[in-house]
Amino acid sequence: MLDGMDKFGLTEDQKLMRDSLGKMIGRLLPPDVALRMDEAREFPEEAYQALARAGYMGLLYPEENGGLGASMEDFTFFIETVAYHNTQLASAYLTSVLYGGRHVQVAGTPELRDEILPGIIDGTRKMAFCLTEPDTGSDAASIKTRARADGDDFIIHGHKMYITCAHVADQLIVVTKTDPDSGHRGITMFVVDAKAPGVSITPMKTLGRRTIHANTVTFDSVRVPAYRMLGTINGGWGQLMLGLNLERICLSASAVGNMQRIVDYASGYARERVQFGHPVSSYQAVAHKLVDMQIMTDAGRGLTYRAARLLDADADCSQASAVAKIFTTEKNVQCADMGMQVMGGAGYSMDHMMQMFWRDSRVGPIGGGTNEILRNVIGKRMGLM
Known part of the structure; x- marks a missing residue:
């Protein structure tokens, strides 16, 4: 599990984060619970509150606002890790912390920040x-x-x-x-x-x-x-534009986390599923699909962390973040579709996670700025439009 993330070269803090998140989310949102809650359309409140109790809601905010002042690379790694275990939980987190609280932290009055940010950090306030x-x-x-x-x-x-x-x-x-x-x-x-x-x-x-x-x-x-x-x-337009690169990087990280989970999930099934006396993973037609899925995941991870490092360096990352968001969200859809094919009828069954991965992936190229619009952004920066 998380083999692709291991190969990236983690810091000790990132390893601790990965392990603690894996245990916590794995306990609160195991596959059967995640599928049941998805079917019931039930908000993952217990897991959300567990993130707050562990202090993760304050990662993005500076220390003067009660946060932890994490680097963009560390924040990206956090989002990827949460999305690996449950992409819907990652989205719920980003909705309050990034899309809501980040605007208050950047553009709110000191009084408004004092009123709202502590509640986001301790989990008592959602946005x-x-x-x-x-x-x-x-x-x-x-x-x-x-x-x-x-x-x-x-x-x-x-x-x-x-x-x-x-x-x-x-x-x-x-x-x-x-x-x-x-x-x-x-x-x-x-x-x-x-x-x-x-x-x-x-x-x-x-x-x-x-x-x-x-x-x-x-x-x-x-x-x-x-x-x-x-x-x-x-003056709201400037505030909207200010957070776009950060948003695109986080959406990319979420897609990468989901892709890695799809690879691991489909690979595990293929190793256990026996046909004609052999695990289906031993057949080249299946193995090559899984390899291609891992290649897409690794490539998306590289693009995402490159954009995060540029943002940490206060460099222009507009094109890098757009490239990462386009590539990862589109490959997430492709990866989920290939995972469905590897698992065959089981992938199509509502009893397995793969159908949920596939359904959850499809909004990626639409949300957070459609990929068509982002292609225009890149085209303009290339002097094409």
């Missing part, structure tokens, strides 16, 4: 990030959710969808238009109480990642105090 709308996804500058000033408050009206973990969130980061005619220059972000009057949240039924849910969120004249604005009015 969700509300950007996508029914008519706007990749074109974020065209969102229609409005926030208008009303005395010392703002009134928010609009509709969001595909919002991960909103159904369990305590606060929502809501991306709004405060100047409807100014494109990306009219965007402002707010922290909104998920239970505030006028907020309604409805879980959606999706193909995969069913324990963490996508949700629709409606804001019907929701009143928000002006001090819960993040950054400056009409």
Whole structure:
């Protein structure tokens, strides 16, 4: 297990992290429990709280905000390790810590940071990030959710969808238009109480990642105090862009963790499954599939950690993070499909984990900026567009 991660050359702290996470998540989310919770669409609360008790919720934040100030490489390794054991748990973690709390840590007032970050770190507060709308996804500058000033408050009206973990969130980061005619220059972000009057949240039924849910969120004249604005009015676009490289690296790490789990899971099955008197892993047609899956995983890991190291060095990693996100999420889908083929009917059965790996992988090329948009980003940097 985790052979690919062993070969990467881990620090002693990373080895300790890997071993402690493996024992903890393996105990709380063994395959039978993970499958049952996925079928029941049940949030992995016990495992989430275990991460908080172990101090992992503070990895990303600097020490002055109560965090641990981990390097980007260490944080990447953490996400890969959690995703290896359960990619849905990794996504639940990122939703609160990165998509929610990171915006508060970077752009919130000291009072807002003091109010929100301690709860994220100790696990008593969850967050969700509300950007996508029914008519706007990749074109974020065209969102229609409005926030208008009303005395010392703002009134928010609009509709969001595909919002991960909103159904369990305590606060929502809501991306709004405060100047409807100014494109990306009219965007402002707010922290909104998920239970505030006028907020309604409805879980959606999706193909995969069913324990963490996508949700629709409606804001019907929701009143928000002006001090819960993040950054400056009409300055939200810069805040959105600030975290993109970090987000892409984390999504890449999650995909790599899932890929390694798929390789290990399918390989274990192929060694045990006997056909014509031999384990199916001994047949070249099967062995080469598994080898190709490991090659994809190792290549994705290299791209991901290269981007993380660039970010740690405060170097431009925009292209590197886009390349890593495209490669890893697309190869994750391919790897899961090949794992299904290796396992045959067992892979297609709901009694095995492979079908869940396959379903969970498919959102990767869509979420966090579609891979088509990221190809445009790379093309522009190459001087092609």
